[in-house]
Amino acid sequence: MCEGSFEGRWLSPEVNSVWNRFLTVTHRLEQRIDRRLQDFHGITHTQYEILVRLADAEDQAMRMGELAGRIVTAKSAVTYQVGKLGEMDLVERFKCEADSRGTWVKLTGAGRERLEQAAPCILSLVRELFLDSINCDQALELTKLLETWSANLDDHDAADRARSPE
Amino acid sequence: MCEGSFEGRWLSPEVNSVWNRFLTVTHRLEQRIDRRLQDFHGITHTQYEILVRLADAEDQAMRMGELAGRIVTAKSAVTYQVGKLGEMDLVERFKCEADSRGTWVKLTGAGRERLEQAAPCILSLVRELFLDSINCDQALELTKLLETWSANLDDHDAADRARSPE
DNA sequence: CGTTGGTGCTTCAATTTCGAACAAGCTTAC
DNA sequence: GTAAGCTTGTTCGAAATTGAAGCACCAACG
Numbered sequence: 184m185c186e187g188s189f190e191g192r193w194l195s196p197e198v199n200s201v202w203n204r205f206l207t208v209t210h211r212l213e214q215r216i217d218r219r220l221q222d223f224h225g226i227t228h229t230q231y232e233i234l235v236r237l238a239d240a241e242d243q244a245m246r247m248g249e250l251a252g253r254i255v256t257a258k259s260a261v262t263y264q265v266g267k268l269g270e271m272d273l274v275e276r277f278k279c280e281a282d283s284r285g286t287w288v289k290l291t292g293a294g295r296e297r298l299e300q301a302a303p304c305i306l307s308l309v310r311e312l313f314l315d316s317i318n319c320d321q322a323l324e325l326t327k328l329l330e331t332w333s334a335n336l337d338d339h340d341a342a343d344r345a346r347s348p349e
Numbered sequence: 350m351c352e353g354s355f356e357g358r359w360l361s362p363e364v365n366s367v368w369n370r371f372l373t374v375t376h377r378l379e380q381r382i383d384r385r386l387q388d389f390h391g392i393t394h395t396q397y398e399i400l401v402r403l404a405d406a407e408d409q410a411m412r413m414g415e416l417a418g419r420i421v422t423a424k425s426a427v428t429y430q431v432g433k434l435g436e437m438d439l440v441e442r443f444k445c446e447a448d449s450r451g452t453w454v455k456l457t458g459a460g461r462e463r464l465e466q467a468a469p470c471i472l473s474l475v476r477e478l479f480l481d482s483i484n485c486d487q488a489l490e491l492t493k494l495l496e497t498w499s500a501n502l503d504d505h506d507a508a509d510r511a512r513s514p515e
Numbered sequence: 516c517g518t519t520g521g522t523g524c525t526t527c528a529a530t531t532t533c534g535a536a537c538a539a540g541c542t543t544a545c
Numbered sequence: 546g547t548a549a550g551c552t553t554g555t556t557c558g559a560a561a562t563t564g565a566a567g568c569a570c571c572a573a574c575g
Contacts, residue, residue, distance in 0.1 A: 201492055204495040205495060206398075208495055209375045210420075210422075214421060246523085254376075255377055256376075257564070258523080258524070259527090259563070262524065284522070284523045309368055314368070317497060325494065328487060331482050331483060336374070336377045393531085413553075422532075423533050424553085426532055426533070427554090429532080448540075448541070449541090450538095452554065519572100519574085519575100520571105522571075523569090524568090525569105526566085527566080528564100528565095530561100530564105531561080531562075531563090532559105534560105535557090535559105536556085538553100538554095539555105541552070543548100543549085543551095
């Protein structure tokens with residue numbers, strides 16, 4: 184990237200340290216958020232993410248599969264967590280009319296309430312740790328970076344799909 | 350602390366989407382790396398991280414606690430994974446002379462070999478997905494961002510430590 | 516029709532992670 | 546010295562995550 188084509192087996196030290204820092208920072212961020220959610224709101228980060236996606240969705244409802252796609256985890260994990268959220272009455276399941284294999288998950292009133300309690304707390308943490316301390320230019324740059332990475336990952340996924348069906 | 354006075358309860362949409370993308374991208378990156386490590390080299394990402402840290406360490410050895418600090422996980426998880434790596438003979442444990450509560454973990458020859466096999470594969474993936482597609486300025490900017498976040502997290506940890514001992 | 520292939524979700528066993536409780540050993544302050 | 550309090554690392558049980566296998570259903574082509 185900076186030092187052009189790069190035949191060595193190892194990354195140059197500076198580059199390696201960028202990647203290490205990246206891993207460390209992301210882990211620490213998630214840990215922080217997870218802890219705060221559990222301490223103050225009794226849900227895990229995965230559960231919170233589910234509530235957020237549902238709240239954003241049309242009709243506050245979503246299909247299991249799409250949910251699994253958005254938060255990035257195995258489908259079986261979503262089944263499990265939606266089960267948990269169901270026990271807490273934060274979420275409800277409905278059979279899907281159009282496709283009877285399918286399941287809709289819908290935010291309940293209690294679910295919406297819980298989210299509205301938790302969200303300001305978490306969002307202020309996100310601002311504090313992640314966003315407040317960066318300026319406009321940096322935010323713009325970050326957005327670009329994220330888009331780049333996203334596109335790279337998409338390419339990679341596409342390449343995989345192209346390879347395996349053979 | 351969480352529900353205090355607070356009028357912008359929600360992040361603005363653009364800002365929110367930065368955070369969401371960030372979460373998504375980091376998860377996808379880790380997933381990719383994990384899969385490649387398991388498919389081609391028979392170790393998980395956590396195990397790989399342990400090997401990397403040990404290789405970087407003086408004498409290719411490290412104390413359990415420091416290891417847990419570097420890769421960001423619970424101490425018990427490190428005990429577990431070092432156990433696994435021990436079974437595979439990639440790592441060895443030694444009692445610590447200076448402090449007999451302590452344990453040293455040391456990379457074995459086989460461990461070093463395994464790492465040298467895996468590293469180019471993983472690093473090229475990291476380059477491909479993460480680093481190649483960004484230019485020098487962006488890399489610089491990213492480094493700054495990571496430092497900022499790191500510092501924020503440090504402050505936060507410090508604030509915690511200051512609060513709890515009371 | 517029917518049968519073949521693919522999809523959506525769940526179930527299950529295996530693995531991993533976490534936090535709390537613990538044992539053992541250091542350290543400090545009297 | 547020794548008692549009180551930290552630190553280090555492990556153990557334990559509970560929770561979460563994963564991938565594979567399975568089940569029920571759709572779609573589409575003969």
